[in-house]
Amino acid sequence: MTQDRERRPTLDTIAQRVGVSRATVSNAYNRPDQLSGALRERIIATAKQLGYAGPDPVARSLATKQAGSVAFMLCDGLSSAFSDPALSIMLDALSSTMDTGERSLLLLPGVSGDGPRAQSVMRAQTDVVVAYSLPDNAPALEAVRARDLPLVVVDQPFVPKSARVRVDDRGGAYLAAKHVAGLGHRHVGIVGLGLSADGVGGPVSPQRIEQAHFEVTLDRLAGYREALGEQGILADAVPFWEAPGNAREMGREGARWLFGLEPRPTAVLCMSDELALGAIRAANELGLSVPGEVSVVGFDDTPAASWADPPLTTVRQDLVAKGRQAGELALRMLDGARPGRPVTIGVDLQVRGSTAAVV
Amino acid sequence: MTQDRERRPTLDTIAQRVGVSRATVSNAYNRPDQLSGALRERIIATAKQLGYAGPDPVARSLATKQAGSVAFMLCDGLSSAFSDPALSIMLDALSSTMDTGERSLLLLPGVSGDGPRAQSVMRAQTDVVVAYSLPDNAPALEAVRARDLPLVVVDQPFVPKSARVRVDDRGGAYLAAKHVAGLGHRHVGIVGLGLSADGVGGPVSPQRIEQAHFEVTLDRLAGYREALGEQGILADAVPFWEAPGNAREMGREGARWLFGLEPRPTAVLCMSDELALGAIRAANELGLSVPGEVSVVGFDDTPAASWADPPLTTVRQDLVAKGRQAGELALRMLDGARPGRPVTIGVDLQVRGSTAAVV
DNA sequence: TTGTACGCGTTATCAG
DNA sequence: CTGATAACGCGTACAA
Secondary structure, X not given: OHHHHHHOOOHHHHHHHHOOOHHHHHHHHHOHHHOOHHHHHHHHHHHHHHOOOOOOHHHHHHHHOOOOEEEEEOOOOHHHHHOOHHHHHHHHHHHHHHOOOOOEEEEEOOXXXXXXXXXXXXXXXXXXXXXXXXXXXXHHHHHHHHHOOOEEEEOOOOOOOOEEEEEOHHHHHHHHHHHHHHOOOOOEEEEEOOOOOOOOOEEOOHHHHHOOOOHHHHHHHHHHHHHHHHOOOOHHHOOEEEOOXXXXXXXXXXXXXXXXXXXXXXXXXXXXXXXXXXHHHHHHHOOOOOOOOOEEEEEEOOHHHHHOOOOOEEEEEOHHHHHHHHHHHHHXXXXXXXXXXXXXXXXXXXXXXXXXXOO | OHHHHHHOOOHHHHHHHHOOOHHHHHHHHHOHHHOOHHHHHHHHHHHHHHOOOOOOHHHHHHHHXXXXXXXXXXOOOHHHHHOOHHHHHHHHHHHHHHOOOOOEEEEEOOOOOOOOOHHHHHOOOOOEEEEEOOXXXXXXXXXXXXXXXXXXXXXXXXXXXXXXXXXOHHHHHHHHHHHHHHOOOOOEEEEEOOOOOOOOOXXXXXXXXXXXXXXXXXXXXXXXXXXXXXXXXXXXXXXXXXXXXXXXXXXXXXXXXXXXXXXXXXEEEEOOHHHHHHHHHHHHHOOOOOOOOOEEXXXXXXXXXXXXXXXXXXXXXXXXXXXXXXHHHHHHHHXXXXXXXOEEEOEEEEOOOXXXXXX
């Protein structure tokens, strides 16, 4: 191993062997038009013969001041992160937008809902950072600022001097709540996403809402309440369960709590499709038919939503557009563009089979 | 932007300002024990004041000859890759095994089932590569060899001088097929994973099997056939549909084809849980009850398998162990260890509600 | 603590 | 045109 390293040929090795300068060998790889074809072939042949695999990527990065990668920061570990189907779709769109084959994707998993460690960010070889739905007190964000790296924030939080892609969360939630209210539901419960990254879940107190670190959750909550308020349903009368993560299991748990309340909600608004699918499961387990006795609404419109039984009524956000926009913003930031105004992805309500008029 | 770069302070800037040498400033960050606390504080303070965020990661990599990242190569794009829940779990285990906070994860998505482009690999700043279930003719593998990077192969294919983690695919498939045969099933169909990365799916011809590029698919097929053969069921009598990817939709399509055959299979062996869930859906849509009229077996035992209705009988592989083993092998390869023998992850059959005796 | 010799390329600028 | 010279880029590590 060590010997390998020592023996590893460099541009100079090839140059000496061929009898040209290092610059010429470099040109053979990066600017074929700068030298004659014959010489280039001789160089490449010699390189192959010596087992030289081309310019070292790290050295090249140092010289060009381009790390050649995009860092993507996640709130959680990979497993929980990718159990969120919305993320995969978004990330795929992002990577195919950016990946000209030149750039790779550096994944910085989060530690326990708090996002990546500051040190991971300090040591990351990257030109630009994309943060995906981090809490507003994530240490990683401070590290990005310290390094003065261009930053694109997806969803949340607000960070000064960064570009941002967000979704009309409040508007989407408003549509969802208005829909069930219009169907006559007056007892409505909410299964929400996290308010803080502390892993705490359960019925939500007003204080906890005040100390929230996730803007998206607050926005969706506000949208729900606004629409329900218009029907004279007060916020106090709307039970709200916080799920500590976006997993079916947690939606199921929250819904089970809601269904045990008196009066039992006839409609459940969920802040994600995964939570909603868990809620449907909970209803089934309690012998409540969906949508006969309980209506359930999701958020995101992931593929699983239309696959579900019954197909899920949900708020659609264009995940591909979101990823593409994030990618384009990142590219633009790389070119030194100013952050500009946040890009907002629109939403609309997909009415399917999981909601019905109250009986 | 450009100005930023030009003005960006370096170790030297700080050193001059504080009146010490560059080496001392470097030590202040990396070897605090090498200098007095007071001096260190003065250095850090000056750095902060000048907006210096610590040693440049790329320069450090050049000096230490450590890129500080693990490259992970995927067969497909991120979206289809992560629609495979088994991958998320495995990758999470891998990243938490390796991530001492020092190392990050470089994701190299594949292009169209063929794995990453060779050029992506040539330019990747990485110390070690983990390849996840690539076809044996993937160009990326040749690039890894050309760069002489340590390689850990997960699942497939065989690559000389690389470490490997695999699963007892043949044994697992054998268990699955033996199970249904033991339940009396004599008309058995197979919904398999891809044989090549060409995106082709459908009923499989013998020639196509001969030209296969995915060993895992062949192993599982062999396991199925072996167990069925022991019951006198010949390979020719076992219809085999190839799904071009691991998605429910494709399992559904394959099962639909099987259910249209004469005689109709009473049991369907699927090479993944996702395919199996699609098969159950297809059965339901045709009014065939599972397991009453049709038995379905999966492979992997992802969380969705036990969530399914009915809960899926499937071959369990320990995905966490797989990821951890891959991570440990990668770490060992980094230390210059020799590849060693392949590590094989054991399997066992989880009998649940999707299989029953033939009527 | 400090000199200082690397590490491995890129990219003007220059000369033949 | 073709190819060479040489000035960076930013740290690390070891001997002094």
